[in-house]
Amino acid sequence: xxxxxxxxxxxxxxxxxxxxxxxxxxxxxxxxxxxxxxxxxxxxxxxxxxxxxxxxxxxxxxxxxxxxxxxxxxxxxxxxxxxxxxxxxxxxxxxxxxxxxxxxxxxxxxxxxxxxxxxxxxxxxxxxxxxxxxxxxxxxxxxxxxxxxxxxxxxxxxxxxxxxxxxxxxxxxxxxxxxxxxxxxxxxxxxxxxxxxxxxxxxxxxxxxxxxxxxxxxxxxxxxxxxxxxxxxxxxxxxxxxxxxxxxxxxxxxxxxxxxxxxxxxxxxxxxxxxxx
Amino acid sequence: xxxxxxxxxxxxxxxxxxxxxxxxxxxxxxxxxxxxxxxxxxxxxxxxxxxxxxxxxxxxxxxxxxxxxxxxxxxxxxxxxxxxxxxxxxxxxxxxxxxxxxxxxxxxxxxxxxxxxxxxxxxxxxxxxxxxxxxxxxxxxxxxxxxxxxxxxxxxxxxxxxxxxxxxxxxxxxxxxxxxxxxxxxxxxxxxxxxxxxxxxxxxxxxxxxxxxxxxxxxxxxxxxxxxxxxxxxxxxxxxxxxxxxxxxxxxxxxxxxxxxxxxxxxxxxxxxxxxx
Numbered sequence: 001x002x003x004x005x006x007x008x009x010x011x012x013x014x015x016x017x018x019x020x021x022x023x024x025x026x027x028x029x030x031x032x033x034x035x036x037x038x039x040x041x042x043x044x045x046x047x048x049x050x051x052x053x054x055x056x057x058x059x060x061x062x063x064x065x066x067x068x069x070x071x072x073x074x075x076x077x078x079x080x081x082x083x084x085x086x087x088x089x090x091x092x093x094x095x096x097x098x099x100x101x102x103x104x105x106x107x108x109x110x111x112x113x114x115x116x117x118x119x120x121x122x123x124x125x126x127x128x129x130x131x132x133x134x135x136x137x138x139x140x141x142x143x144x145x146x147x148x149x150x151x152x153x154x155x156x157x158x159x160x161x162x163x164x165x166x167x168x169x170x171x172x173x174x175x176x177x178x179x180x181x182x183x184x185x186x187x188x189x190x191x192x193x194x195x196x197x198x199x200x201x202x203x204x205x206x207x208x209x210x211x212x213x214x215x216x217x218x219x220x221x222x223x224x225x226x227x228x229x230x231x232x233x234x235x236x237x238x239x240x241x242x243x244x245x246x247x248x249x250x251x252x253x254x255x256x257x258x259x260x261x262x263x264x265x266x267x268x269x270x271x272x273x274x275x276x277x
Numbered sequence: 278x279x280x281x282x283x284x285x286x287x288x289x290x291x292x293x294x295x296x297x298x299x300x301x302x303x304x305x306x307x308x309x310x311x312x313x314x315x316x317x318x319x320x321x322x323x324x325x326x327x328x329x330x331x332x333x334x335x336x337x338x339x340x341x342x343x344x345x346x347x348x349x350x351x352x353x354x355x356x357x358x359x360x361x362x363x364x365x366x367x368x369x370x371x372x373x374x375x376x377x378x379x380x381x382x383x384x385x386x387x388x389x390x391x392x393x394x395x396x397x398x399x400x401x402x403x404x405x406x407x408x409x410x411x412x413x414x415x416x417x418x419x420x421x422x423x424x425x426x427x428x429x430x431x432x433x434x435x436x437x438x439x440x441x442x443x444x445x446x447x448x449x450x451x452x453x454x455x456x457x458x459x460x461x462x463x464x465x466x467x468x469x470x471x472x473x474x475x476x477x478x479x480x481x482x483x484x485x486x487x488x489x490x491x492x493x494x495x496x497x498x499x500x501x502x503x504x505x506x507x508x509x510x511x512x513x514x515x516x517x518x519x520x521x522x523x524x525x526x527x528x529x530x531x532x533x534x535x536x537x538x539x540x541x542x543x544x545x546x547x548x549x550x551x552x553x554x
Contacts, residue, residue: 260540
């Protein structure tokens with residue numbers, strides 16, 4: 001009887017380097033400046049990595065988790081599958097990975113903004129959103145509510161950081177994204193790319209002078225712009241857009257979390273552009 | 278010159294017991310079975326605890342954080358204010374509390390469902406939502422989007438757990454909530470309380486047979502029911518409601534996070550009940 005998986009006994013084994021020290025800020029494998037890998041954890045997200053354009057390098061996990069994955073999704077045949085025991089995986093990863101299943105892939109080449117805008121009707125543009133968890137949650141909401149692409153303006157966190165991948169439930173591996181070139185004060189010029197393609201640009205801001213519903217009315221292609229919770233969009237960015245829209249809020253409360261605001265805006269877009277409403 | 282704060286040098290000092298071992302599952306002070314305190318961290322949430330109906334016991338923090346709080350909100354005069362150095366607070370709390378400001382209060386008596394329904398027009402009812410972070414995020418969204426009260430059906434997490442308080446940004450201390458009595462199979466009968474008061478009951482479920490907008494149309498008082506992500510509402514619960522509504526989702530995606538779904542539903546309610554739309 002042949003073994004289905006290559007069993008690795010020792011955490012020091014070099015074959016595990018792609019998933020080593022996942023929490024070490026100095027040498028974690030998902031840093032763009034380092035190995036720049038994409039790490040997926042748990043069966044659903046691993047399956048989305050396997051199906052993605054990111055070239056898979058390995059899958060590793062506990063035997064029962066590998067078996068369960070194989071039954072649910074089918075293990076790919078063309079990459080190493082490593083079986084580890086729980087203490088070994090904990091030692092390699094640097095924490096107890098109770099989900100017991102992890103995969104690593106190379107980064108795929110970055111897409112161009114032009115590329116991701118092709119055939120897109122609803123896109124989201126972010127400025128200064130530096131929190132990995134918010135980026136992940138935003139991708140999850142974008143995917144669920146029919147957003148075609150995400151564009152990053154200046155100052156955004158890496159969507160392929162392990163935490164973003166996890167919180168997004170793997171949707172950062174599916175929803176196209178690209179970075180708009182430029183600095184804090186110049187990236188906004190790249191928004192011409194969207195204007196040239198007929199997108200209506202809508203800034204979301206608590207100080208907006210119209211409702212989201214009004215700003216969206218009758219639009220074919222739409223770009224929804226969001227800044228970070230707190231500072232919001234820069235005036236530079238808002239000046240480059242056609243509308244400033246607000247989500248109605250109860251008095252005496254704070255603004256919503258950025259990913260939640262985005263979900264509300266995506267919903268309004270879906271609602272107003274769809275036979276649904 | 279008198280000192281404004283009582284300086285405490287040693288972590289073992291009994292005056293700090295209310296904020297001791299904040300992460301210890303066996304003896305953390307916010308367990309209902311134990312001391313049952315409410316813990317607030319950071320200036321905004323501390324200020325909301327101070328303003329709340331929960332009887333304040335103490336405020337503790339670094340000197341500069343106490344000064345900043347005093348300038349922004351004014352320190353209350355009727356409870357002890359303890360000044361600690363960072364290592365002392367870390368030792369007491371059990372982790373490095375970089376925000377450097379914490380407050381503790383007693384639990385106020387639980388409110389009755391009848392009480393929180395008084396004057397309410399929009400309420401949220403939860404079943405089986407056991408995640409403290411989701412409960413906190415839901416309260417934040419409820420407060421921001423004009424929900425008057427939250428009712429807990431069977432199987433929900435404690436909204437006054439430290440993590441819920443933090444994630445809610447203190448809104449669990451402001452938005453009224455109550456628990457509907459009963460077990461897994463009987464709590465739904467308590468929904469009669471809402472029906473008797475003229476609430477329209479709407480279950481949110483991906484299998485809903487109408488849109489949220491249709492389910493809400495023309496309603497005066499509305500109760501929106503949500504189950505946990507994954508299992509959703511029980512059939513028992515849904516049978517006790519008047520409508521089953523779905524949020525439109527893109528194909529091949531997962532349902533949204535419960536707090537995010539709730540935000541979308543709250544927004545639709547605000548949109549359809551308000552001069553706004």
